[in-house]
Amino acid sequence: MSSTSRPLAYVHSRTAVLRNENIDTDRIIPARFLTTTERTGLGKHCFEDWRYAADGSDDPAFPLNQPQARGCSILVAGRNFGCGSSREHAPWALLDYGIRAVISSEIADIFRGNALKNGLVAIVISEAEHRWLLDNPGVELRIDIAEGTIRLPDGGVVRFDLDAFSRHCLLNGVDQLGFLLQQQADIAAYEQRTEEAA
Amino acid sequence: MTPRTLFDKLWDAHQVKAETESTPGVLYIDLHMVHEVTSPQAFDELRARGLKVRRPDRTLATLDHSTPTLPPDADGKRPYYTQEAEAQVARLEANVREFGIDLMGWDSPQRGIVHVAGPEVGATQPGMTIVCGDSHTATHGAFGALAFGIGTTEVGHVLATQCLLQRKPKSFAIHVDGALQPGVTAKDLILHIIGTIGIGGGTGHVLEYTGEAIRAMSMEERMTVCNMSIEAGARAGLIAPDDTTFAWLEGRERVPKGAAWERAVAHWRTLPTDEGATYDREVRIDASSIQPSVTYGTHPGMVVPIHAPVPAAADAVEQRALDYMKVTAGKPIAGEAVDVVFIGSCTNGRLSDLRAAAGILRGRRVAGGVRMLVVPGSEQVRRDAEREGLHEIFRAAGAEWREPGCSMCIAMNGDLAQPGQLVVATSNRNFEGRQGKGARTVLASPLVAAASAVAGRVTDPREYMNQEAAA
Ligand code: SF4
Numbered sequence: 001m002s003s004t005s006r007p008l009a010y011v012h013s014r015t016a017v018l019r020n021e022n023i024d025t026d027r028i029i030p031a032r033f034l035t036t037t038e039r040t041g042l043g044k045h046c047f048e049d050w051r052y053a054a055d056g057s058d059d060p061a062f063p064l065n066q067p068q069a070r071g072c073s074i075l076v077a078g079r080n081f082g083c084g085s086s087r088e089h090a091p092w093a094l095l096d097y098g099i100r101a102v103i104s105s106e107i108a109d110i111f112r113g114n115a116l117k118n119g120l121v122a123i124v125i126s127e128a129e130h131r132w133l134l135d136n137p138g139v140e141l142r143i144d145i146a147e148g149t150i151r152l153p154d155g156g157v158v159r160f161d162l163d164a165f166s167r168h169c170l171l172n173g174v175d176q177l178g179f180l181l182q183q184q185a186d187i188a189a190y191e192q193r194t195e196e197a198a
Numbered sequence: 199m200t201p202r203t204l205f206d207k208l209w210d211a212h213q214v215k216a217e218t219e220s221t222p223g224v225l226y227i228d229l230h231m232v233h234e235v236t237s238p239q240a241f242d243e244l245r246a247r248g249l250k251v252r253r254p255d256r257t258l259a260t261l262d263h264s265t266p267t268l269p270p271d272a273d274g275k276r277p278y279y280t281q282e283a284e285a286q287v288a289r290l291e292a293n294v295r296e297f298g299i300d301l302m303g304w305d306s307p308q309r310g311i312v313h314v315a316g317p318e319v320g321a322t323q324p325g326m327t328i329v330c331g332d333s334h335t336a337t338h339g340a341f342g343a344l345a346f347g348i349g350t351t352e353v354g355h356v357l358a359t360q361c362l363l364q365r366k367p368k369s370f371a372i373h374v375d376g377a378l379q380p381g382v383t384a385k386d387l388i389l390h391i392i393g394t395i396g397i398g399g400g401t402g403h404v405l406e407y408t409g410e411a412i413r414a415m416s417m418e419e420r421m422t423v424c425n426m427s428i429e430a431g432a433r434a435g436l437i438a439p440d441d442t443t444f445a446w447l448e449g450r451e452r453v454p455k456g457a458a459w460e461r462a463v464a465h466w467r468t469l470p471t472d473e474g475a476t477y478d479r480e481v482r483i484d485a486s487s488i489q490p491s492v493t494y495g496t497h498p499g500m501v502v503p504i505h506a507p508v509p510a511a512a513d514a515v516e517q518r519a520l521d522y523m524k525v526t527a528g529k530p531i532a533g534e535a536v537d538v539v540f541i542g543s544c545t546n547g548r549l550s551d552l553r554a555a556a557g558i559l560r561g562r563r564v565a566g567g568v569r570m571l572v573v574p575g576s577e578q579v580r581r582d583a584e585r586e587g588l589h590e591i592f593r594a595a596g597a598e599w600r601e602p603g604c605s606m607c608i609a610m611n612g613d614l615a616q617p618g619q620l621v622v623a624t625s626n627r628n629f630e631g632r633q634g635k636g637a638r639t640v641l642a643s644p645l646v647a648a649a650s651a652v653a654g655r656v657t658d659p660r661e662y663m664n665q666e667a668a669a
Contacts (some may be wrong), residue, residue: 020515022497026629030608035264035282037289039350048467049631078515080398082627083431083497086333086347092377106398109367109433110333114349155562163365164220177243179207180328180359183224187252187361190214190226 007173008119009145011101016069017137018077023109024084029093032137042089043096043127068138076133079103082111083121091115099164101143103150105130116166121145145170201472204438205369205404208344212327214361222363228326229343230356232259232299235610236331238355241293242455250659251297252360258321259294260302261287262311263521264611267573267600267612276304276486276524279612297357310576310602313425313544317417318578320450324439324466330355334544335434335624336427341447342439342469344404347428367433368478370403374411376486381660384419385546385643386625387411388426389491389501391483397499402434403479406471408436411485418550425545426626429498429604438470490658493628493641495519500628504532504646504658516647522630523638523655524618531656537571537649539581539620541596541644543607546624547575549582551644557587558648558662559595565654570597571613573605597651608631622650 026132033045054057063069075094081104082090091114094102094194102120103137115122121143142151145167162170169176202210209225217223228567230253237259244251245404251257264283270276280283294301302308308319313334316322324342331353338345352362378384392399405427412420420437427435444463447453456464489503496519502508510527511517514655520527525534541547541555552574564570572592574580580602583589588653589599607625609632615621615637624647628639645659650663 020518022515024497024627026627026632030635031608034235034610035280035286037242039239039348049635066271080401080431083397084333084428084627086331086335086349088239088331088349088351091349106401108398108431109401110347110349110428114351117349117351162262163222165363168220175356176363177247177355180224180355180361181249181365183359183361186214186224187226187359191360194211195225195579 004163005007006119008100008121008170011074011143012141013100013122013137014068014140015074015133016019016064016072017134018063018075018080019134021078022080022083023077025082025087025090026084029087030091034089036089039092042093043098046093046097063137069169071098073098074103074141074143075099075101076103076130076137077107078104079130081107082115083108086110088113088114088118090119091118095120101131103133105198116170123150123162125150126158127159129132143154144147199403201475201553203363203369203471203475203477204342204436204469205344205405206475206627208325208327209366211325211483212344215658217365223227225362225364226258226460227356227360227362228314228369229328230257230360231316231320231321231328231330232257232290232353232617233312233332234286235261235263236350236351237293238286238289239350240357241297244297244357249358249486250354251299251357254300254498256296256360257299257357258302258316259299260309260312260315260321261290261304262607263479263604265603266611267605267613269601269604270564279610283611300511303639307577307581310578311547311555313421314547314575314579317341317421318450318576320447320452323447323453323462324443325469329362333428334425336432337421337425337544339424339427339434340417342437344434344436346433362514368403370400370405370432371480372405372407373480373482373564374407374409374485375482376412376484377411378488379549381589381645381663382490382659383643383645384415384422386491388423388486389493389498389641390488392426392430392498392586393491393501394483395430395431395481397497398431400427400430404496405430405432406437406477406568407435408471412437417440417442418548421548422545426498429626439466442469450622461564467606490643490646490660492646492656493639494523494525494531496522496628496630498628498641501641502531505530532658534620534656536650536654536656537620538615538621539564539568539647540573540603540606540621540623540625541571541647542573542575543625544604545626546644547573547579550625552579552583552588553586555644555648556591558645558652558659560591562595562652563598568651568654570595570651571600571606572597573600574602576602606633622647622656
């Protein structure tokens with residue numbers, strides 16, 4: 001499977017909420033599942049140590065197992081989501097689980113970059129707006145990537161920043177490796193310049 | 199010219215193309231380290247597009263995460279935890295052959311944890327940009343290199359183009375004044391820093407550690423500090439290169455030799471932050487006030503001096519962390535009963551760490567019922583330790599002396615703790631389940647870990663060190 005994602009303009013869904021702060025990458029996908037050599041198939045292990053009861057059945061206490069959270073593709077999570085390791089298995093697992101967008105007041109750098117490269121929209125909003133979303137699970141949101149807005153059911157609008165390039169890549173399904181490969185002449189010139197100087 | 203920070207200089211020197219409003223910059227990468235866990239999908243991408251590795255000579259691979267730390271059996275078969283783990287290692291072996299990359303593999307005397315082995319062979323040098331599909335790549339920043347972790351898609355980018363698309367992060371200086379007290383280590387300092395600025399405190403920033411206490415540190419101690427920059431949310435941590443750096447590097451296999459070495463050192467001396475340069479953020483830490491420190495919760499920012507009471511939970515999430523750890527607010531971590539002690543990892547699996555632990559264990563025994571694993575960070579560390587007889591000290595004390603690898607730091611090779619067990623670990627993450635489902639991790643220095651193994655309880659190492667001084 002190629003890492004190029006399909007163009008994505010909107011995410012439209014009810015929200016599922018995980019209030020916990022600092023949800024780390026080991027929570028999202030425990031290390032024992034990292035021996036895979038594929039990008040797909042990790043969804044069944046997403047939040048593995050959180051979502052299953054001892055007998056392997058779904059633990060009803062886990063918020064994403066609750067009926068109203070089923071099928072939601074927008075996850076609202078506590079501050080500092082995705083901290084920890086650089087494993088891209090974390091966004092792969094979330095995508096395979098059905099999540100297309102994550103919203104928080106703070107998202108760890110490496111996770112955010114990995115997510116956006118895979119078409120998982122990682123959105124940072126203000127603390128006050130974040131708190132409202134945490135306190136109101138299950139609201140219907142429409143994320144508009146071109147506009148950089150989240151539309152609430154009452155017509156309210158929350159704005160978010162997305163750097164222009166990430167936005168462009170999401171909207172057009174741009175292949176970033178393809179973009180870098182077009183810079184080969186400049187890369188070769190850089191190598192010549194610096195390696196001669198050394 | 200405007201004064202620049204070390205970070206500014208590293209960044210400027212690696213711009214193939216500067217960033218604009220609409221596109222990130224193209225940043226050149228001098229060294230790309232690769233391991234078995236985060237690379238297979240990237241090599242697949244190259245194959246799918248018919249691409250080659252642009253600079254195999256700037257790429258260096260090792261085996262460390264999925265690898266067993268028990269020796270092969272009589273038939274030479276290694277005791278992999280799962281077939282998938284074995285297949286993942288075989289995949290990297292096949293990929294490096296196909297793409298012509300050097301591998302410090304099973305047959306290499308240099309194999310080790312990527313952030314231990316890279317510096318040891320001299321691949322890590324001041325002034326470089328270094329990346330790896332691993333968040334503890336910041337370790338290499340101890341040499342004055344801009345080093346950070348990347349995801350697998352970016353591993354593919356670097357393999358194919360030797361470049362990354364990047365926007366410049368902000369800079370954050372951490373000045374550490376004064377001197378650390380005896381029994382207080384680089385690990386205690388970095389735990390204290392993370393506790394001070396918080397686990398999201400460095401998000402969006404590159405840290406530069408400066409000041410008297412940092413200048414006084416050995417390279418191994420500096421690596422311990424930079425290693426955990428990611429635990430404060432920062433992608434990279436830097437320490438300016440100096441004579442300590444050059445002395446450590448000189449003569450290593452991959453560093454320049456002769457006149458080229460002299461030229462390199464002259465260049466490296468220009469890297470430290472200029473007088474008058476400014477950072478986006480700064481904090482000051484007083485090294486002399488730091489005590490041996492331990493974590494009490496489920497992230498590395500939940501840290502206290504070993505004798506200080508565990509703080510009351512601020513909210514339900516923190517309370518859940520205390521419940522998971524089975525610790526009580528108001529009581530110190532010192533005295534908690536210990537089941538497992540793990541000495542190793544890219545944070546504290548180097549020779550000086552093993553020496554520190556052995557210093558406490560010499561002539562003593564690991565307490566009954568406590569399992570202790572000592573896992574050198576690399577083959578080189580193993581050889582050096584065995585030459586000094588450290589393995590004999592560990593074995594005589596009742597500890598297991600293992601083969602090099604990540605081992606119980608990430609617990610994906612079968613080295614793991616059982617549910618509910620308390621592990622005092624010299625590694626870097628105490629997330630729920632990191633060392634095995636339900637395992638409770640207390641992060642600590644090698645001195646604290648060794649003292650806790652002997653006492654069977656979380657213990658201040660100075661209790662043993664003072665006895666020695668008195669004897
Ligand atoms: S020792 Fe731990 S932190 Fe270091 S590279 Fe291995 S798994 Fe990662």
